[in-house]
Amino acid sequence: MSERRERAAAVRKAQQRKERQRTMLVGLVIAALLLVGGIAVAWQAAQTSKAKADAKAQEQLASKQFITTLTSIPAATFDAAGAPSKAPKAPTKLAGAAPMSAGKLPRVVYVGAEYCPYCAMQRWPLVAALSRFGSFDGLAPALSSANEGAVSNIATVTFKDAAFTSDYLAFQGWEIQDRDQQPLQTLPDDVDAFLKKYDVPPLSSPNPGSIPFVGYGGQWASAGATYDGALLVGKTNGQIATDMMDPTTDVGKAALQEANVITAQLCVLTKNQPGEVCTSKAVVAASRLLNK
Secondary structure, eight states: OHHHHHHHHHHHHHHHHHHHHHHHHHHHHHHHHHHHHHHHHHHHHHHHHHHHHHHHHHHHHHOOHHHHHHTTOOHHHHHHHOOOSSOOOOOEEOTTOOOOEETTEEEEEEEEOTTOHHHHHHHHHHHHHHTTTEEEESOEEEEOOSOSGGGOSOEEEEOTTOEEEESSOEEEEEEOBOTTSOBOOOOOHHHHHHHHHHSSTTTSTTSTTOSSEEEETTTEEEESOOSOGGGGTTOOHHHHHHHHTOTTSHHHHHHHHHHHHHHHHHHHHTTSOSHHHHTSHHHHHHHTTSOO
């Protein structure tokens, strides 16, 4: 009798063990299905987010109306913005540097890259300032890299196919890499040599070789964004251009004040021509901040 009970108890234990194993197996299967399902949902969400980001990027790259706004800011708007209240990162005077010219015109050169967020920031005031001395053809919408953390996808323009016409100065810009950091344009030898000679500390300290690099007449230069371009993060190109028409906005005030500093530096090269630009109230105020 005792032996029969022991066998029955052993059978029950074996059944219970199998039941536990079956329950564990079912649990593992369910967990695996949930994990796979969660991964699928996350993947789908990521794909949807990427598709939306790609669509937004394409929309920005197709929008060109803002360029007309950027290149036609009224003189009164520049004056209303004024000059910075304290010295900005004004272009550095290059000791012993020889003047650069194109024919009889002082030469201004820009070196940057389409992926570079700080280049994207700096092009706004640079284009606004240069447009007071001449006209652009071939400016196109651009976005900085999507992989730059907090300063990704800065709406801007590119100088890749741009040409500038002026009676006062010569300007040319090069974008050495595209938005994906692939090679884009090759610098001419003289610009490459100028960049390598002068884009070093203290000009761009602590990062020698910084872009954007802007050379003014071969005798002054700046590197990096020279105003708080982080204000542009999250804004469309149309919103930025609209803000630049309003010097009471944070973007408008910062970018226009920097444009006035750049204008003042350009006026040094052009010997204060055109007079209505170089003698304007904001430009005269900004000229006091230059490294002459």
